[in-house]
Amino acid sequence: MKKIVTILGARPQFVKAAVLSRVIVEHNELEEVIVHTGQHYDNNMSMVFFEEMQIPVPKYNLNINGLSHGAMTGQMLAKIEEVLIFEKPDAVVVYGDTNSTLAGALAAQKLGIKVVHIEAGLRSFNMSMPEEVNRIVTDRIANLLLCPTQTAIDNLEKEGFGNHDIKIVNSGDIMKDAVEFYGALSQEKATVLEKHQLVKNEFVLVTIHRQENTDDIIALKGIFEGLTAIHKHKKVVMPLHPRTKSILEKHKLTYPITFIDPVGYFDMLALLQHCALVVTDSGGLQKEAFFNKKACIIAREETEWVELVNHGFATLVGSNTANMQEAYQHHILAKHDFSMSLYGNQVGETIYKEIKMLIIQNN
The missing domain is CATH 3.40.50.2000 (Glycogen Phosphorylase B;)
Structure with a gap:
């Protein structure tokens, strides 16, 4: 069975990743290994959190937190590399814009493992934000960019991503599935x-x-x-x-x-x-x-x-x-009309199909 490793570092990422994890279990075609870097120490993330939220418990918890951005990212890079060498996944999945996201993408790409970035293409255009640096670099070294909106795709096109060997897909926002x-x-x-x-x-x-x-x-x-x-x-x-x-x-x-x-x-x-x-x-x-x-x-x-x-x-x-x-x-x-579809539907299923296609094409 083909394998993916999912790198997570903060509670919101676990909530989003749970959507994809449920789809993976339903299809029973891929094995998922979850790595928690420990970036955001959170008292709410006890075993009760995983049980109540129906979220798979991470196989690895690296317990890396409380450090400067550079030290944290560096330690994560080294530890994630060890995990990837041992697990030998067909792809690595990262979410959003944390230091964990960047470290996971870097570790995978340096080992020649395909990188999937969920929530790709988002931009605040504020480079003083560490998150902005993380998301830009992760986008550039990923192989599959799963964008939540057309705006995100437009951002990537303006930055010249069409010139790179990277697949860009408007998958919709996985958070929509989670909230539902x-x-x-x-x-x-x-x-x-x-x-x-x-x-x-x-x-x-x-x-x-x-x-x-x-x-x-x-x-x-x-x-x-x-x-x-x-x-x-x-x-x-x-x-x-x-x-x-x-x-x-x-x-x-x-x-x-x-x-x-x-x-x-x-x-x-x-x-x-x-x-x-x-x-x-x-x-x-x-x-x-x-x-x-x-x-x-x-x-x-x-x-x-x-x-x-x-x-x-x-x-x-x-x-x-x-x-x-x-x-x-x-x-x-104001009387707002919230019936407008801005963020897609059945996003988890769309993302699953794109990841599966990436893995098949890579073998």
């Missing part, structure tokens, strides 16, 4: 709404964690002043990221909004399903808001998911307090 699958389960397993007595459409869901916001105190204050203004109209609920919490405590900043502890994936889906709209600086949550038919205010200067902005489902406000208030007033009154 887990959305149904969340209704049984989520407890956050009852715990915090949250009423449907009577709260705004907020997540803020990006380094460019948390490490810039002026930007952080601008965002929280905007959230405070929104809170006067509708309850603002914010699962507080540890980084954001430590910065607020360091600067003795307090705001009259509803902070709650970080939540698991089922609870986050329940919050998405029941909120009035979303304010976030997360990339993934922008799309999950759309999948759950919610408008999104993006606390960043740019987004990789430009189609959400272009079609009016999201608004970029950066850290500007006034812009955030204006966007809130617009979206809370």
Whole structure:
């Protein structure tokens, strides 16, 4: 049986990879070996996480975290290479834009193993973001680029990828499959709404964690002043990221909004399903808001998911307090048509077929 090795390093990547893993098991034609680099140490990723989320437990956990970007990527490269030499896979699959993504792609390509990049072609056009460097380099050395949107394909074409021996496919966004699958389960397993007595459409869901916001105190204050203004109209609920919490405590900043502890994936889906709209600086949550038919205010200067902005489902406000208030007033009154298909259907099946074809052509 042909074999693939999947390299993962963060909880969202495991959620996405579970979609493909289920398709692989259904077809029973490929063997999948999962490697967890340990990049993002996460207390929520206990055995209960894998059992409840129906995610295969990694065969390898490299436990590499808490280091600088260079040290982390270097150690991952060395350890992943050891795994690949032992496992001898026909292809390596990587997701997104983490250091784990780049290390996995580099290790595979240097060993002559085909590289599949899921979520290829995304660009923020902000080279100060480590994620942007990771995704650009990974795209360039991959053999199969599975793009979530036409915009991603357009980005690659503008960069001259048509001149390289790389297959580019608009596969759709694998996160769409994940939200559909887990959305149904969340209704049984989520407890956050009852715990915090949250009423449907009577709260705004907020997540803020990006380094460019948390490490810039002026930007952080601008965002929280905007959230405070929104809170006067509708309850603002914010699962507080540890980084954001430590910065607020360091600067003795307090705001009259509803902070709650970080939540698991089922609870986050329940919050998405029941909120009035979303304010976030997360990339993934922008799309999950759309999948759950919610408008999104993006606390960043740019987004990789430009189609959400272009079609009016999201608004970029950066850290500007006034812009955030204006966007809130617009979206809370607007009647959005979320029936538009921006991110494909049966994405996991499409991706599986492309990987299988790559392996067959390589033998």
